[in-house]
Amino acid sequence: MTARVTWSRIGLALAGAIVLALGVGWSGAINVAASSGHWPVTQWFLHWVMRNSVETRSALNSPDEVADSTGLISAAGHFAGSCMACHGAPGIRPSPVFQAATPAAPNLAETAPAWTDRQLYWILDHGVKFSGMPAWPARGREDEVRRMVTFVRRQPSMSPAQFRALTGGAAGVAGSPRFEACAGCHGADGRGRGAGDIPILGGQRPEYLLGSLRAYRSGDRASAVMGNAAAQLSDDDIRVLAERFAGMTGLGGLSGSGDRAAERIVAQGLPERQLPACLSCHRPGKPYPVLVGQKASYIAARLRQMRGDGKQVDARQSQATMPVIARRIPDDMIDRLARHLAGVEGDVPR
Template identity: 50%
Template sequence: MTIRLTWKRLAAGALGLLLLGMGFAWSGLFPIAASSGHWAITDWFLHWTMQNSARTYSSFQTPEEVRDDRAMVSAAGHFHQSCEVCHGAPGVPPSPVMQAATPPAPNLATTVGHYDDRELFWIVRHGVKYTGMPAWPAGDRPDEVRRMVGFLRRLPGMKAEEYRALTAAPPGPLSGCTGCHGTDGRGRGQADIPVIAGQNEQFLLSALRDFASGKRQGAVMQVAASGMSEAEMRAAARHFAELPGLRAGTLASGHAIAEHGLPGKQLPACRSCHAPGKNAPVLTGQHPAFLAARLRQWRGDDAVTDVRKPRDPMAVIARRIPETEIDSLAEALSRGDTGSAPHR
């Protein structure tokens, strides 16, 4: 007897399979125990699917610049705090507890070569579902992701001694801070790490609170600050504020925007806030590259449109600074030059 296939029969068959599958899921017989692992074909299929997805989405969900090899300390510090326990590191084996996950985290020194820079950026930024790989906790900090991609590219040839040098911190209650900022608070010579020695104590305390609450974005600092108590934050802010370093002086920079702003664009002068007696941070002596990077990060915050009600008023102010002026302004603010310069 010949059975004719009709749309009704196909629909009934599909509904039957769906009900069968739902019944199996309801029964609880599906093995979800991590101890059972995956079948080899399941493991291959899931990994193959992940690689294909990373390749496809990274082609249109990544910025033009996806890698920064110039600053390793902050990326290595974050890797040490957040990634090492699962993936291991040069000279440091991964936690056997985390390796009991299904799937276990791979040895990145041997697997990063399977991906190009755009794919690595996408994976670090967005994470991978159904694994222990989280998305980057600070969504608006692509600069941090670029530095992590640069660090990951160094892993295959990195020796244990180099890794320890990048992540070493003197023992003590402030080891979570000094690993990146250094015992002198000057950022270990890294252009992406601010000089906090001699900075305003209240500003440092407010920054720690904002990072811990998530009000301020920055994966490295959010991880570091979230584990600190209020007393520890106060002690750290006091300690670094008392170190010799940045001292508020007259911000008479030889740059028109710093001295006069741009009245036609409703851009106030930098010195109107960043001056002695103000709550804004001290800029003189700060790394020019750090200042320029922060201004560009604020310029990218398009969610803030009203300077009177912003998440951070600097986001609005920075967008009023011409892009062509940012680097020269950062240099002038860092030096604290005196004198005057014509408007450009």
């Protein structure tokens, strides 16, 4: 005797399976304790699904440029402050608290070589569900993700001394005094430790630094690096840091590179393009940042991000006037203008 397979029987079987699954879930029979770990077959299956997903989606969605070796200081600083507790770092063991998770955060020195740069980019940018690996908290900050890809790629061969050097010796240790933690990237003199992606803070207007730190803390300015650094700052911390960095030497003085076209934009603007002069806003007495003496690489990168060559990263589009102004700057004047404001000659490093 054979049983006939009918649509009604298939429907009843599916309904029974759903009811059974709901009943098991309702009963509490499934053990969700992290202390119990996974069965080996479950561990294998979840990792197999994750790897297949990353390989497919990174091939389809990762940008062509996925690594940037010019910003290892800021990447190392962010890793020390945000990632080290889970993954550890050269010469530093991960926190046992996070190692008690299921799954535990992997040792990147062992696992990173198994992924391509495009795959690392996708994991860092999007995170992985059910693993504790978060997405990059500042959406659209491809520049930060690219720098972190390079840092993670180099970490397996990095010595503890090299890691300490990148973080300025602070190494993002929990409880590090606020200024020392900031100086790990920005330098004890506020000059950014020679890194092109880290701005000079010394001599900046204290009101601007105050507002910037508050905006990073609230999320109004998008940066995973600065957002994490500012998240635990109190109002008093922000005030003290702003005043301390503002009191250093660095910015200000006279700009000049001998470029008359750049000087015209700085002093007069380009009325035919409805481009106002830089000094109409960025001069003493105005509530805008000091640009004279800032790093040329930082100014050029920010202008390109604002004008649409990259992502707008420092202000929400509806609240920003600079993206409109930046788009009116002629393409061939971005680097020249940045050099003139910085007071340097020669090419701007990218």
